[in-house]
Amino acid sequence: MAEVLLPRKMEIANDPSKFGSPDPLHVLAVDDSHVDRKFIERLLRVSSCKVTVVDSATRALQYLGLGVEEKSVGFEDLKVNLIMTDYSMPGMTGYELLKKIKESSAFRQVPVVIMSSENILPRIDRCLEEGAEDFLLKPVKLSDVKRLRDSLMKVEDLSFTKSIQKRELETENAYPVHSQLKRAKI
Amino acid sequence: MDLVQMQKSLQDYTKSLFLEGILDGQFLQLQQLQDESNPDFVSQVVTLFFQDSDRILNDLSLSLDQQVVDFKKVDPHVHQLKGSSSSIGAQRVKNACVVFRNFCEQQNVEACHRCLQQVKQEYYLVKNRLETLFKLEQQIVASGGMIPAVELGF
Numbered sequence: 591m592a593e594v595l596l597p598r599k600m601e602i603a604n605d606p607s608k609f610g611s612p613d614p615l616h617v618l619a620v621d622d623s624h625v626d627r628k629f630i631e632r633l634l635r636v637s638s639c640k641v642t643v644v645d646s647a648t649r650a651l652q653y654l655g656l657g658v659e660e661k662s663v664g665f666e667d668l669k670v671n672l673i674m675t676d677y678s679m680p681g682m683t684g685y686e687l688l689k690k691i692k693e694s695s696a697f698r699q700v701p702v703v704i705m706s707s708e709n710i711l712p713r714i715d716r717c718l719e720e721g722a723e724d725f726l727l728k729p730v731k732l733s734d735v736k737r738l739r740d741s742l743m744k745v746e747d748l749s750f751t752k753s754i755q756k757r758e759l760e761t762e763n764a765y766p767v768h769s770q771l772k773r774a775k776i
Numbered sequence: 777m778d779l780v781q782m783q784k785s786l787q788d789y790t791k792s793l794f795l796e797g798i799l800d801g802q803f804l805q806l807q808q809l810q811d812e813s814n815p816d817f818v819s820q821v822v823t824l825f826f827q828d829s830d831r832i833l834n835d836l837s838l839s840l841d842q843q844v845v846d847f848k849k850v851d852p853h854v855h856q857l858k859g860s861s862s863s864i865g866a867q868r869v870k871n872a873c874v875v876f877r878n879f880c881e882q883q884n885v886e887a888c889h890r891c892l893q894q895v896k897q898e899y900y901l902v903k904n905r906l907e908t909l910f911k912l913e914q915q916i917v918a919s920g921g922m923i924p925a926v927e928l929g930f
Contacts, residue, residue, distance in 0.1 A: 624824045625860040632809050632817060678855065707859045729802050729863045732809070 613669070615742055616640040620650045620675040620687065621705070626728070630674065630705075633735045639672075647675065647682035647690075656694050670700055671742055676728075677706035677713065685717060692721045703738060705730055779921040786912045787924055793909070798902050803865030807925075819910050825864045829899055832857045836892055840885070850888065851880045857895070861902075868898040 617639045619630045627643050634641045644650050651657050654668065673691065675684035684704050692698050701723035706713065714725045726734050777785070793799045810817040832853050839850050858873035876891035913923050 623856065623860055623863070624828055625821060625863050628821050628824055629806075629863055632814070636809060678852075680852070707855075707862060728859065729805070732805065 614638055614640050615671040615739060616642070616669055617672045617674060618650060618653065618670050619643045620645075620647060620673070620679070620684065622646060622676065622679045626676065626705075630730060633730060633732055634674075636732065637735045637739050639735075639739060642670075647679055647684065647687035650675065650687055651682075651690060654691075654694075654697055656690060656697070670697070672723075672738065673697075673700055673702045674726075675702065675704060677704050677717070678708075685713075685720065688717060688720050688722055701742065779916065779919050782912065782916050782919065783921060783924045786909070786916060789909060789912060793905055797867050798905055800865045800867040802863065806864060822864055822906055822910075825860050825866070826903060828860050829857060829869075829903075833892075833896055833899065836895075840889055840892060845883075845885050845888070847880050847883050851877060854880060854895075861899075866899075866902045869895060869902055872898045 615638075617634050619627065619634065619641060621627045621630060621643070622645055627645065631641050631643050642653065644653055648657070650673070654670070673687075675687050677684040684706075688702050688704065691700065691702055698721075702721070703724045703726060704717045704722050705726045705728050707728040709727055717725055724738065794803075806818050806821060836850065836853050836857075839846065839853070854873050854876045858870055858877065861867075861869035861873060872891065872895040876888065876895055879887040879891055916923060
């Protein structure tokens with residue numbers, strides 16, 4: 591499906607004003623360390639991301655509406671594009687948070703990146719197996735954050751593009767001048 | 777001392793901290809994240825580090841002074857200190873924490889006491905040096921000057 595959409599991407603990129611531009615990436619950062627929270631927040635802001643920082647996995651779940659007592663009501667509008675979490679945290683670890691996110695229907699598609707100061711291969715493997723997008727060694731570098739942002743922007747751009755094309759198709763079905771050609775392409 | 781002299785002093789002082797291994801490249805990363813929109817970023821992060829570290833060192837002293845040392849409590853504290861010192865580039869504190877953690881693993885109480893002393897020593901050293909660095913910076917800013925970017929020619 592992606593292969594069909596790609597050739598159209600260029601057209602739309604040339605005239606984004608017609609459809610507005612995508613919002614900045616919203617990143618939820620989770621870390622129990624004050625120092626690291628301040629640091630990651632700055633790294634993300636410098637990379638033009640919107641940032642929400644929390645100090646525990648429990649608070650992260652509360653923020654997402656996945657807390658024990660809460661239902662995901664009213665959280666459909668919450669747009670989180672990336673979750674970055676420390677691995678070693680008191681109470682719930684980043685790994686446990688990862689699992690909970692992947693278990694939720696609302697947020698399982700959100701990429702989760704694990705950060706750790708320890709380069710332990712079995713830990714890295716476990717996280718990746720559980721569906722982590724990436725595993726970053728602390729201290730995290732600005733280049734790591736930019737790389738993540740760039741790869742996510744491509745995905746966002748693609749899904750943004752898909753929604754534009756869906757709208758275009760709907761419009762053209764109402765005014766079927768070129769609809770024959772379009773159907774042949776897809 | 778005129779502005780140019782102050783700026784040179786600051787540069788030399790900063791360089792010496794790197795040459796002595798008290799600070800590492802991570803500190804440079806912090807400085808690069810500072811700009812006109814966030815002119816106090818480095819000192820803010822470092823202040824958080826001081827606050828966290830004071831608390832952790834206090835907790836560690838208490839934990840190690842117990843009749844029966846609970847290493848399940850000691851190790852996470854050392855891990856935390858290792859993490860935050862690494863995040864600000866306090867290399868010698870971080871290295872001292874690595875040694876400390878090894879002895880925690882071995883549950884060697886005596887060695888851990890020695891390690892705590894070592895960590896404290898390194899911490900007070902970097903704290904003292906950074907406070908001096910910030911004072912030098914403040915003097916420059918107060919004189920209407922700019923903080924020169926660090927040039928590391930080694």
